[in-house]
Amino acid sequence: MSTAGKPRTETRELLDPALLARIGQLELVSRRVLRGRLKGERRSKRKGQSVEFADYRNYVPGDDLRFIDWNLYARFDRLFLKLFLEEEDLHFFALVDCSPSMNFGDPTKHFYALQLAAALGYIGLCRQDRIRIEPLGLPAAARQAPTLRGRHSLSRMLGYLKSLKCEGKESLESSVKSFCMRNPGQGIVVLISDLMDKDGYDQALKYLVSRNLDVYVLQVLSMAEIEPDLAGDLKLVDSEDGDIAEISVSQRLLDRYRRTLAAFIGQAREFCARRSITYMMTTTDRPVDRLITRYLRERGLVR
Numbered sequence: 001m002s003t004a005g006k007p008r009t010e011t012r013e014l015l016d017p018a019l020l021a022r023i024g025q026l027e028l029v030s031r032r033v034l035r036g037r038l039k040g041e042r043r044s045k046r047k048g049q050s051v052e053f054a055d056y057r058n059y060v061p062g063d064d065l066r067f068i069d070w071n072l073y074a075r076f077d078r079l080f081l082k083l084f085l086e087e088e089d090l091h092f093f094a095l096v097d098c099s100p101s102m103n104f105g106d107p108t109k110h111f112y113a114l115q116l117a118a119a120l121g122y123i124g125l126c127r128q129d130r131i132r133i134e135p136l137g138l139p140a141a142a143r144q145a146p147t148l149r150g151r152h153s154l155s156r157m158l159g160y161l162k163s164l165k166c167e168g169k170e171s172l173e174s175s176v177k178s179f180c181m182r183n184p185g186q187g188i189v190v191l192i193s194d195l196m197d198k199d200g201y202d203q204a205l206k207y208l209v210s211r212n213l214d215v216y217v218l219q220v221l222s223m224a225e226i227e228p229d230l231a232g233d234l235k236l237v238d239s240e241d242g243d244i245a246e247i248s249v250s251q252r253l254l255d256r257y258r259r260t261l262a263a264f265i266g267q268a269r270e271f272c273a274r275r276s277i278t279y280m281m282t283t284t285d286r287p288v289d290r291l292i293t294r295y296l297r298e299r300g301l302v303r
Contacts, residue, residue, distance in 0.1 A: 012111070014118040014158055022289045023119055026302045027127045028092055030188050030214045056080045090129040091187025093213075094120055095179060096164065098135040101196045103166035105222025105284050112284040113192040113220055114161045119288050120190060121157050123302060125150060132183075133161060136175035136193070137168020172197040176204035180211055190216040190301070195268055202271065209275050216301055217272055219265065219281040226261070226283060228254065 059068060059079035072080045094117040102110040117133050124131045125148060134145045148157050168175070172193065189208055195201045195217075208215045230249045247253065265281050272279035278299050282291055296302050 012107070014111075014115045014161060015122060019119060019289050020122065023123055023292055023302075024126055026123050026292070026297075028090060028120065028124050028129060028188060029300055029303050030090060056082060090124065090127075091185055092120070092124045092129050092131050093179075093183065093187060093189040094131075094133040095176065095189060095191045095193075096133060096135050097137065097172070097191075097193035098164055098166055098168040099137045099172075099197070100166050100168070101194055102220075105224050107284050108166075109194055109220045109222055109284055110166045112288070114164065115288050116192055116218065116220075116291070117190075118158060118161055119292055120302075121148070122154060123292075125153055125157070130187075131157065133157065134179060135164045135168070136172060136179075137170045138164070138175075139169075140178070171199045172201055173199055173203045173207070176207050180207045184211070186212045188214045188216070188301070190218060192218045192220060194221055195219050195264075201268070205271065205275065205277060209277065215275075215277045216299075217268070217277055217279045219268060219279070220284065221281065222284050228257065230254070 056069065056072070057080070059081050067082045069080050069082050072078070096113050096117050098110065102108065102113060105112075121131045121133055128150060131148045131153070132145050146156065146160060172195075176191075189211075191205075191208065193201070197204075205215070205217065235244060235246050269279050269281070271277075278301070280295060280299060282295070292302060
């Protein structure tokens with residue numbers, strides 16, 4: 001539900017010590033085998049050259065002689081090569097919708113989205129993953145998001161997030177297309193949005209699926225949108241484009257609204273399921289730590 005109003009300013013902290021303590025031991029999980037450029041703290045499904053032994057295989061000409069197990073050669077008179085678990089870093093992208101419709105509710109959907117992006121980003125920083133949080137809808141200059149790595153980057157990440165405002169004018173499709181063109185690599189991408197774009201969300205999600213990315217969609221809604229407390233004659237102003245609608249609120253109208261919203265959520269869920277996108281709808285009254293440690297853990301994003 002989009003309504004007119006002055007931009008809200010949140011004074012709460014994005015991450016508090018209690019939240020950090022609960023999520024600091026978690027890690028982001030990809031369903032794909034990814035090839036990181038740097039040595040991180042996560043275990044790869046591939047075999048490499050780290051310090052932890054994994055298995056043996058027969059030596060073949062051309063293998064690195066440094067990894068031959070000479071003790072086994074002395075016992076069996078055959079050459080075996082030692083294999084090791086390789087550790088790799090992970091690309092994690094959080095795409096945060098910064099369109100005016102996100103500036104609704106208490107807390108606003110925008111603040112909740114930033115808090116969620118900050119929490120997931122912190123988990124990645126703790127595991128030496130490469131983290132990038134990018135706003136959607138803002139001009140190109142504002143989308144120059146830093147790529148961060150390591151716990152020491154936490155204050156920089158939080159400072160960047162606090163600078164993001166709900167002033168986006170570009171469509172969801174245009175913003176996601178731009179992201180995909182600039183980020184051809186692999187990794188996990190989490191789209192955090194209310195999906196309330198007049199041009200639709202379909203094409204934006206198709207762009208993400210076309211890349212070799214592990215895609216999650218977190219649809220964020222306010223409880224004031226789920227169960228609106230409205231009565232009487234009202235003038236509603238669309239926060240995205242200024243369109244005005246005059247309505248007389250009745251029980252029949254509210255019932256119709258709830259059916260329409262339920263259909264909208266159901267269509268998004270079905271659209272994502274058909275394309276192997278992990279979808280979840282959440283409301284801003286659900287604590288972020290509970291969302292991450294319970295619901296996102298069940299869906300495989302963290303462990």
